[in-house]
Amino acid sequence: MKGLVLVLTSALLFTGCQTVAQGTTKVGDWMEKSSLNEFEQMTHKGIRDKFLWIEQQENGRKRVQLAKPLIAAKFGIEKRNVNSLFLVHYVNHEANFIEANRKIENGFYNSEQDLAAKYFVDQAKANGHEVRVYKSKISGRVNNGLVQPIKEINGASNLYDVDPVFVEYDKDKRVVAIMTRSWQTISGIGVDSRIYTNIYFGGDGLRWFENNFSNSYLSDNLLRVYR
16 A cells, blocks of 8 residues: 555656646747747847847757857846847946946946947948937937836936937938937945946837937937948
8 A cells, every 4th residue: 555655656746747847848938939039020120130149059949149249248138129129238346326426427438439339330331321329418318218227226326318329310311220328336345337228229219209309409419420
């Protein structure tokens, strides 16, 4: 009798393990399919193919990854969907908020010359488009009207008006992508500074920009044009 109970118990445990494994596999299948579908449906293929790629993993699954040079430059994917891509990049460590924010506001980090900016401009030029760079004075207004990847939390300070705004225009002078930057300094042992690269290329964000920023206002705040 004891032997029978042991056999039944072992069988139940084995069946349970199989069920858990099957459930885990199904969840993994669903996540992979969802991620790949989202990748395929991204509305700006130029940005998608410049910034992202699909890695074939050893377990046979496919995973959407950030371009290797961006990873090497310490950028990471914060969030993505069919209409936007958000990157995060750890930049600096200071003793306190005052010093951390002072450095950011004084422009110690040149976001116009970093790798994310280069990728944004390069993909636009490859498609025969142009990128207009606008002064940082409009950055706060633009960021305020668009979804942000960072939230207001205790122990953190966020800055939205420090960096230039990049806007990609197609051959018909229509806005097809916007890239802004936002900062978060967050306390731990000292204060870490992170810059977020916010790239918008679909949905209501582009229409909102066109409806709220006149051509004359943008011209008055134009820094340079990349073609």
